[in-house]
Amino acid sequence: MAPLFEYDKNREAANAAKVRALEALLIKKGVLGSDSVDAVLNHFETIAGPFNGARIVARAWVNPAYKQRLLDDTPKAIAELQFPGMTGAEGEHMKAVANSEVVHNLIICTLCSCYPWPVLGLPPYWYKDPVFRSRGVREPHAVLREFGVPIPAEKEVKVWDSSAQIRWFVIPERPANSEHLDEAQLAALVTPEAMMGVALVPSPPAA
């Protein structure tokens, strides 16, 4: 019996050839433009994605005044960064909350349509799981421990449920030993999970 999920070079090559032929045929028919594929994927690869959120977080870490503006009026502060292709409408209803020494924030979401795409990208598989959502509300400390984020019992965990009205995201705590990093290097440390509150941003290797 052949193992499932094993990488098969011949089959991979056959699939690649089929897709190339299909693309060529559709372009020949005038149905597909030669740049149509890049145009739609550009949205996921450069316009709306976790790279935006990471830049916002890094700016908040290096600039306390920006962080305050971000907490006070999130869409306006995001607009300051002038992300290419983000016209403003995508970012409306967004609200940032900041982790600190005394509070940790966790974002959950019943409907993935309420996920803050422009800053977090595509949600992970488990995010829509009703078990995650209900346990996140009921026992956030236990859920976070399972994610490898041990939050001391005395530290408050605030749980935010994203909705059509407000789409939340977390400004994680800046990791220790990151003083030598510039804003772009800091942004590279920030993951979507950290901006959902299910991960911490690890300290960079010592300089």
Add this chain to the structure above:
Amino acid sequence: MFTRFEEYAATQMLGYPDSPPRKEGRLFFNEEWQRTVFGMALALAKQGHFEWEDFRQNLICSIAAWEQEAGDGNTRWDYYERYTMALIAILEQCGILKPGELEQQMTPDRANR
């Protein structure tokens, strides 16, 4: 609430059997052809050649067919292979492709004999 077709289209799939592979908030492609076929279906639906939901139904059927076949252990799982089959199916349903036309494109010599 979506201002962009791309977000609408991907969101419709999330939490359903046809949701695409992804990693750290981004679509995940092992190979260039996977990226190409994903983008083709999206671009064609965006241009109005077919409804995104109709494509998704083909994809869900194509995945269900694999689940039926996989019992024999000989058909390995490949999301974008199923995706390609679904795209070809809907292109035939809406008359953009004639049945067998793609095979002819791939083997022009044989077709001309």
